[in-house]
Amino acid sequence: MNTAELLADAFGRVQEQVHTAVEGLSAEDLAHRPDEEANSIAWLVWHLTRVQDDHIADAAGRDQVWLSDGWSDRFGLALDPEETGYGHTSKQVALVRGVTADQLRDYYDAVHEQTLSFVRGADDAALDRVVDERWTPHVTLGVRLVSVISDTLQHAGQAAYVRGLVERR
Numbered sequence: 001m002n003t004a005e006l007l008a009d010a011f012g013r014v015q016e017q018v019h020t021a022v023e024g025l026s027a028e029d030l031a032h033r034p035d036e037e038a039n040s041i042a043w044l045v046w047h048l049t050r051v052q053d054d055h056i057a058d059a060a061g062r063d064q065v066w067l068s069d070g071w072s073d074r075f076g077l078a079l080d081p082e083e084t085g086y087g088h089t090s091k092q093v094a095l096v097r098g099v100t101a102d103q104l105r106d107y108y109d110a111v112h113e114q115t116l117s118f119v120r121g122a123d124d125a126a127l128d129r130v131v132d133e134r135w136t137p138h139v140t141l142g143v144r145l146v147s148v149i150s151d152t153l154q155h156a157g158q159a160a161y162v163r164g165l166v167e168r169r
Contacts, residue, residue: 007119017156022101031097043096047085048155053111060118
């Protein structure tokens with residue numbers, strides 16, 4: 001297995017978890033919050049997808065799928081289109097509602113395709129390229145990709161947990 005295959009496999013696992021988390025749920029189920037401070041499945045999947053979209057687009061020097069492919073308009077959220085959910089308050093989390101499982105899955109799949117297109121060209125040398133100088137030490141592509149994989153898998157797991165709560169209601 002080479003670098004590109006490893007990364008494609010890792011992102012493929014995120015995709016599987018996203019599909020499992022949203023499949024067959026209604027918009028109401030997706031918006032359910034176990035309490036007023038908790039995140040919903042809709043918010044968790046939207047957020048993990050926005051973060052992956054934002055970070056991969058930046059590293060690849062491409063436009064975000066959310067903005068360039070009209071996903072922001074299709075979702076119609078009362079949020080700034082540039083937002084990824086980072087630092088959202090409980091009130092902002094509550095604004096991610098009225099979206100369908102198909103929308104969440106299809107947006108993730110579009111981001112996943114852009115991600116795969118980018119990582120298919122990755123090799124060991126590419127992982128050392130600095131992609132963010134705002135941090136000390138500077139963030140390399142390898143560190144950024146591992147961070148995105150870690151963050152998205154954590155949020156997908158949280159969405160799966162909330163799904164379990166929804167199914168037991």
